[in-house]
Amino acid sequence: MEVVVTGRHTDVKERFRRHVEDKLEKVVQFAPRAQRIDVELSHENNRRQASSSERVEITVRDKGPVVRAEACADDPYAALDLATTKLYERLRRSRDRRKVHHGRHRPTSVHQATAGLSDEALSGYFDPDRPLAEQVEHADHDASGVPTPAVMAGSKPPTAAPADAEAADASPVVIREKTHDAVPMTLDQALYEMELVGHDFYLFVDAATGAPSVVYRRRGWDYGVIHLDVRTDEAGAEDHRSAGDALGAAVAAAVR
Numbered sequence: 001m002e003v004v005v006t007g008r009h010t011d012v013k014e015r016f017r018r019h020v021e022d023k024l025e026k027v028v029q030f031a032p033r034a035q036r037i038d039v040e041l042s043h044e045n046n047r048r049q050a051s052s053s054e055r056v057e058i059t060v061r062d063k064g065p066v067v068r069a070e071a072c073a074d075d076p077y078a079a080l081d082l083a084t085t086k087l088y089e090r091l092r093r094s095r096d097r098r099k100v101h102h103g104r105h106r107p108t109s110v111h112q113a114t115a116g117l118s119d120e121a122l123s124g125y126f127d128p129d130r131p132l133a134e135q136v137e138h139a140d141h142d143a144s145g146v147p148t149p150a151v152m153a154g155s156k157p158p159t160a161a162p163a164d165a166e167a168a169d170a171s172p173v174v175i176r177e178k179t180h181d182a183v184p185m186t187l188d189q190a191l192y193e194m195e196l197v198g199h200d201f202y203l204f205v206d207a208a209t210g211a212p213s214v215v216y217r218r219r220g221w222d223y224g225v226i227h228l229d230v231r232t233d234e235a236g237a238e239d240h241r242s243a244g245d246a247l248g249a250a251v252a253a254a255v256r
Contacts, residue, residue, distance in 0.1 A: 001028060002036045010043035016076060023084045027060060030091035036061045041076055050074060056083040060091065067091055068197040090196050097192065182212075187225060190215045 005017045038059040052072035056079040060067040071082030184207040194202035201216035212228040
């Protein structure tokens with residue numbers, strides 16, 4: 001398995017490269033078919049963000065879904081420790097899911113797990129770093145079916161410090177453009193893959209309808225999904241807006 005370490009706006013020392021290889025040696029236990037691991041170390045020069053100036057992103061490329069984790073700290077080694085902890089947890093989930101499928105037991109879907117809960121019950125109680133279906137299955141509930149706050153304690157989103165908020169406002173806008181192959185999948189599969197890469201949204205093509213769609217994490221820590229209806233005019237020409245542009249506008253409106 002190849003491990004590639006690169007630096008962005010920073011030099012990567014040989015000692016750090018060796019430390020990366022040591023930290024990732026157990027990846028093969030969770031993902032034996034992994035072909036390559038990409039590790040990117042980047043440095044933020046903004047002094048206001050000194051506490052999170054070192055960022056590590058780890059991507060495991062397998063024959064299945066890509067698994068990614070990232071973390072920031074004031075030291076590259078601390079950032080690596082945080083990122084590898086997240087990575088191993090996501091790899092464990094992926095391995096456990098494969099075991100379930102190989103055993104021919106279908107995992108509980110998000111729809112089934114949350115069928116008895118209202119939007120108010122879901123909002124504000126769930127940990128974004130754990131599968132939603134798993135949390136609902138194992139949570140203690142009161143008589144109304146609402147998960148008890150004691151079980152979900154600490155899952156509220158953290159409040160940004162004023163200095164961090166000021167630094168975020170002062171940071172330049174960075175636009176990264178990416179193109180991915182569109183693979184039809186179910187909503188539950190899209191949620192699963194979103195969790196594996198640690199994103200707040202995930203673009204996919206709905207296997208049932210063929211519609212471009214996006215699943216996203218709402219501010220209350222529950223989930224939403226938007227399906228794009230790509231219409232054509234009477235002459236048969238497609239709408240001048242691309243599916244990606246329309247989805248981006250829809251997500252921006254939904255999370256406000």
